[in-house]
Amino acid sequence: MAKAISSPSKTKELLASYGLKAKKGFGQNFLVDPMITKKVAQVAEAEELVIEIGPGIGGLTEQLSLIAKKVIAYEIDESLKDVLYDNFKDAKNVLIYFRDFLQVDLTKEMQSWQKTFTKISVCANLPYYITSPVLFKLFEQSNITTITVMVQKEVGDRFYAKVHDSEYSALSVEAQSYYQIKKLFVVPGRSFNPSPKVDSLIVQLRRKEEIPSFNRSLYFQFVRDCFSQRRKTIRNNLQKKYTIDEIEKVLSICNISINQRPQNVSVEQYQKLFEVLYERKSICQN
Ligand code: SAM
Numbered sequence: 001m002a003k004a005i006s007s008p009s010k011t012k013e014l015l016a017s018y019g020l021k022a023k024k025g026f027g028q029n030f031l032v033d034p035m036i037t038k039k040v041a042q043v044a045e046a047e048e049l050v051i052e053i054g055p056g057i058g059g060l061t062e063q064l065s066l067i068a069k070k071v072i073a074y075e076i077d078e079s080l081k082d083v084l085y086d087n088f089k090d091a092k093n094v095l096i097y098f099r100d101f102l103q104v105d106l107t108k109e110m111q112s113w114q115k116t117f118t119k120i121s122v123c124a125n126l127p128y129y130i131t132s133p134v135l136f137k138l139f140e141q142s143n144i145t146t147i148t149v150m151v152q153k154e155v156g157d158r159f160y161a162k163v164h165d166s167e168y169s170a171l172s173v174e175a176q177s178y179y180q181i182k183k184l185f186v187v188p189g190r191s192f193n194p195s196p197k198v199d200s201l202i203v204q205l206r207r208k209e210e211i212p213s214f215n216r217s218l219y220f221q222f223v224r225d226c227f228s229q230r231r232k233t234i235r236n237n238l239q240k241k242y243t244i245d246e247i248e249k250v251l252s253i254c255n256i257s258i259n260q261r262p263q264n265v266s267v268e269q270y271q272k273l274f275e276v277l278y279e280r281k282s283i284c285q286n
Pocket of ligand 1: 026027028029030031032053054055056057058059061074076077099100101102124125126127128130
């Protein structure tokens with residue numbers, strides 16, 4: 001039986017024979033533990049269409065391709081073209097685009113994929129330098145059922161941080177507004193080539209049955225505005241966009257003190273604030 005791409009010896013052999021070195025600038029840390037790539041693919045609910053961001057040399061892609069009807073992967077590094085082509089030339093269900101995922105028109109792609117696939121999930125070992133923008137981009141899509149990602153432990157902790165926690169951030173509020181979040185397991189630094197100094201975490205976000213009906217993009221922008229400066233009050237952070245009068249009225253309707261800082265406002269309170277501010281705009285104009 002052929003060795004898995006993510007086995008340490010196979011990864012080493014592939015990197016050497018294609019003259020490749022992990023590029024720090026692209027956040028390249030290849031997973032070299034076949035037990036982990038297999039386990040992640042198995043829990044990713046990837047049986048229909050699964051989207052992967054950053055396939056690298058294909059360690060996780062290979063395991064996903066054994067489960068999914070289709071794997072669509074986006075890789076920014078064109079120097080990986082040959083190795084990926086050779087590794088997947090016989091896999092009819094793997095499609096790799098050499099593009100910066102952050103530049104992809106995901107809404108348009110989702111619309112076309114939905115014509116063929118009943119379920120779309122995401123599974124990726126994310127490049128650490130763009131973890132948050134990638135996740136914010138995924139959160140804008142309402143039709144992704146499950147997102148299973150490997151992230152640095154400190155970012156993982158932000159997903160389920162609760163109000164008043166020091167890690168509680170815009171990422172926590174956005175994620176918890178739309179997803180049930182489960183910490184799956186810790187992946188030690190030694191499971192990667194090269195080994196990062198910090199451990200990683202595999203986190204799964206499953207879309208909630210009942211989600212807020214308001215405009216996601218506006219809501220996310222609002223949450224990010226509230227968190228724009230953590231040490232300032234929400235009232236001050238929102239001043240760039242609203243009048244003091246508008247903000248104070250809305251805070252008062254939601255029973256939130258005008259001195260409240262963003263990390264002390266719960267997910268439910270953010271939703272209420274947004275609803276009042278945007279969907280009952282007339283209140284602000286009185
Ligand atoms: N999936 C592989 C694995 O688990 O071994 C590689 C994961 S490595 C942490 C991150 C991958 O994302 C690298 O292959 C890197 O080149 C790619 N990448 C970095 N920035 C990207 C971007 N903006 N769009 C698409 N891929 C990107």
